[in-house]
Amino acid sequence: MRKFLFITYALTLLITGCSNIREVQFQAYAVALGIDYIDHEYHVVLQFLDFTNVAKTEQGKPAQPLPVWLGVGRGKTVEDAFIDVYHGVQIPIDYDQINLLIFGKELLEQRLGNTIKALNSNLNIRLTGYTYGTEEKIEEIFTTKVPFYYPFSDSRINKPEFMLHQNPAIPAIMLQDLIYQYNEETKTILLPRVSINKEIMKEEKEKLPVSIFDGAFIIKGKKMKGFLSNKDLEGFININNESVSSPVIVSEEGEDKHVQIELLKPKVKRIVKKDKNETKIGLNINISAVIRESSYEINESKIKKQIKDKIKNDVYSAYMNSQNIGGDIYQFEDYMYRFMHDDWKKLQNSGEFPVLNKDDIRVKIAPLKSINKINAGIRRPFE
Numbered sequence: 074m075r076k077f078l079f080i081t082y083a084l085t086l087l088i089t090g091c092s093n094i095r096e097v098q099f100q101a102y103a104v105a106l107g108i109d110y111i112d113h114e115y116h117v118v119l120q121f122l123d124f125t126n127v128a129k130t131e132q133g134k135p136a137q138p139l140p141v142w143l144g145v146g147r148g149k150t151v152e153d154a155f156i157d158v159y160h161g162v163q164i165p166i167d168y169d170q171i172n173l174l175i176f177g178k179e180l181l182e183q184r185l186g187n188t189i190k191a192l193n194s195n196l197n198i199r200l201t202g203y204t205y206g207t208e209e210k211i212e213e214i215f216t217t218k219v220p221f222y223y224p225f226s227d228s229r230i231n232k233p234e235f236m237l238h239q240n241p242a243i244p245a246i247m248l249q250d251l252i253y254q255y256n257e258e259t260k261t262i263l264l265p266r267v268s269i270n271k272e273i274m275k276e277e278k279e280k281l282p283v284s285i286f287d288g289a290f291i292i293k294g295k296k297m298k299g300f301l302s303n304k305d306l307e308g309f310i311n312i313n314n315e316s317v318s319s320p321v322i323v324s325e326e327g328e329d330k331h332v333q334i335e336l337l338k339p340k341v342k343r344i345v346k347k348d349k350n351e352t353k354i355g356l357n358i359n360i361s362a363v364i365r366e367s368s369y370e371i372n373e374s375k376i377k378k379q380i381k382d383k384i385k386n387d388v389y390s391a392y393m394n395s396q397n398i399g400g401d402i403y404q405f406e407d408y409m410y411r412f413m414h415d416d417w418k419k420l421q422n423s424g425e426f427p428v429l430n431k432d433d434i435r436v437k438i439a440p441l442k443s444i445n446k447i448n449a450g451i452r453r454p455f456e
Contacts, residue, residue, distance in 0.1 A: 100167045107211030109177025110184045117154035119144040120215045139224055141216050151191040168197040173231055174204045174248055181206050181290055182297045189252050200249035205267045206290045214267055217284045220274055230267055230284050237317040242286045244315040259407040261400045262292040291400040299398040308387030309402050312339040312358055323379040333366035334380055343408055352416060354405045355433030364443045373441055381436045389431045
């Protein structure tokens with residue numbers, strides 16, 4: 074009898090336990106989250122996955138554009154803005170699939186600390202989504218197009234690593250890393266900026282708005298220092314340790330002769346040395362280079378020197394651009410804070426932190442290679 078009652082009780086638990094399970098298509102799956110702070114209110118934009126479209130396109134991309142579903146809310150807190158979305162969404166929201174977060178410029182300047190605290194304490198929000206800043210309207214970014222009718226989840230801002238071998242960019246940062254770095258006073262954060270470009274892609278003759286990376290917001294000491302463009306940060310983009318491939322052009326002085334070079338697999342080492350009472354900082358850069366395009370015969374020694382000079386000038390220029398707005402993109406101060414703390418303290422008190430000199434940037438290039446299948450076109454000395 075006891076055995077019968079136990080089985081009956083167990084079956085009752087199983088049956089009632091399943092009563093709250095919902096079919097997957099009866100939930101709104103949030104895949105992207107945008108937050109800005111406008112007129113003393115949080116503005117939240119949620120982008121949703123259309124589950125029926127996913128089911129229809131498992132075997133490949135769709136034959137026509139897919140609709141984009143957005144939920145927009147406002148509130149005095151981030152959670153209050155979410156609640157505003159709940160009023161109209163009709164079905165429960167699932168936050169587990171969020172892979173993308175975008176913060177507006179006003180929020181970065183005024184409420185970044187409060188916002189990441191709110192997200193860090195919200196049990197619904199994963200901290201593993203790629204995180205960016207923008208000056209565009211977030212709704213417009215979430216409705217930009219991906220060519221060939223691919224879904225928005227295949228856009229570069231969702232999968233930044235896919236294009237690095239053809240087009241370098243500021244390294245993407247996840248929300249958990251942003252939270253960690255934001256709370257470290259000596260860290261300089263480079264938060265990639267997303268903008269909209271309507272000139273690059275066209276569907277036949279109709280302009281197609283696409284999202285692009287065009288630089289980074291610089292954040293240090295829990296303050297937004299400013300914005301630097303891709304051009305301003307070219308040296309950093311080309312040689313940071315996460316870079317895969319970077320195109321550069323070197324030219325013959327005074328001549329209309331240009332060589333297209335591809336820089337590969339950079340390895341950068343930060344150098345901090347204490348010499349008597351003086352602290353010096355520098356960078357050691359090891360990198361490979363491939364000649365991608367040249368219309369004339371190349372002298373290896375000469376072209377390698379030009380590449381070294383180009384790298385050194387760009388790296389130094391990026392450093393100075395960040396220094397001018399209060400940033401430290403090569404993280405010298407953070408290094409000293411962690412590994413030379415007593416020296417860091419003295420420098421902080423004196424207000425005389427060491428400055429990188431161009432001569433202290435050392436570049437070593439592996440033997441040049443060429444992709445010319447017939448004739449490498451490289452003339453070495455004494456040949």
